[in-house]
Every structure is written in structure tokens, then in C-alpha cells.
Amino acid sequence: MSDPFKQLHLAMNQFAAERDWDQFHSPKNLAMALTVEAAELQECFQWLTEAQSKDLDEAQLAAVRDEIADVQLYLIRLAGKLGVDIEQACWEKMEKNAKKYPAEQVKGSAKKYTHYENGDV
Template sequence: MSDPFVQLHKAMQQFAAARDWEQFHSPKNLAMALTVEAAELQECFQWLTEAQSQALTAEQLTAVRDEIADVQLYLIRLAGQVGVDIEQACWDKMKKNDAKYPADRVQGSAQKYTAYEDPET
């Protein structure tokens, strides 16, 4: 993991240990908590138009920022519990996505990669 992730991982470990929360931080529980936080992030955008979602008020942006942080912190904690290097996992996934979505075949389309699979493979 890159240094910022390592530092945040250590800080999360210390935060949980100081509160005796390790007992609750199983991978299953962390994954469930992550979905709750992701839903809270979605809630920030619920009922907004596309234009409104791209021009948040200062108050709305603060709420979005807090929820993004919650999601990221749970991801860091979960990754630490299962031994995943987030940075490397992201680079690896980007390579997979590049293979699934070749720019010359998917330009300007939001279709799932299965719509672009080569029928000869």
C-alpha cells in the first residue's frame, strides 16, 4: 500500500483498538457497514436532478465529502482485515477494465463489457 493508505490503515487500527471495536470488525461486518455508508452517500444525491448533482451547495458538498470519507475508511479497514493492498488491487483492476473495455470499441457507450466481447474468443 502507498504511504497514505498505510497511515490511514494504522490510524483505523488504533481508532478501533482504543474503543475495543476489533471484536466487531470482521470482514463480513465491515462489508455490511460499507454498504450502509455507500447508501448514505447515495442519499446525498437522492431526488437531485443531474444538473443539481453537479452543482452542489457548500452544505451538500460537506455531506458528500463526509460520506465519501466514511466509505473510504471502511474500505481501508476491510482491506486491512483481509490483507488486500488497495493501491495494487486498483491498478490490477484498471488493467482488467482496459481489456474489457477497449477504447476503440466502446467509445461513447455505457453498455456493459459483455456487449463488446469478441464472438470469436
């Protein structure tokens, strides 16, 4: 893990240990909690137009920032439980995505990669 993730991982471990919450933090439970936090992030944008979602007021932005932090903290905790290096996993996934979505084929398109594998462009 890169240093910022490592520092947050250690802080999350200490936070959970001080509260005796490690007993609840199985990978399954952390993954489930992560989806709840992602839904709370979505809720911040519910009923907003595209334009409004790009121009949040301070209170809206503060709520979004908190939910992004919750999502990231659960990801860090889950990765730590499973021994996943988040930064390395992200770089590897970027490489996979570059192969799935060659820029010259997908530029300006929102189609899923399976459309390109089947020759649909």
C-alpha cells in the first residue's frame, strides 16, 4: 500500500480496535457496508439535474465529501482485511481497462466493452 493508504489503514485499525469493532469487520460485512455508503453518496445527487450535480452548494459539497470519505475508508478497511494493495490494484485495473477500451475504438462512446468485442462500434 502506498503511504497515504497505509497511514489510513493503520488509523482505521486503531479506530476499530479502540471500539472493539474488529469482530464485526469481516470482508462480507465491510463489502455490505460499502454498498450502503455508496448509496448514501448517490442520495446526495438524487433528484438533481445534470447541471445541478456539477454546481453543488457548500452544504451539498460537504455531504458529498463525507460520503466519498466513508466509501474510501471502507475500501481501505476491506483491502487491509484481504491484503489488497489498493494502489497496485488500481494501476493493474487501469491497464486492463486500456486493453478493454482502446481509445481509437471507443472515443466518444459510452458503450460497454462487450459491444466492441462483438464488433459493434
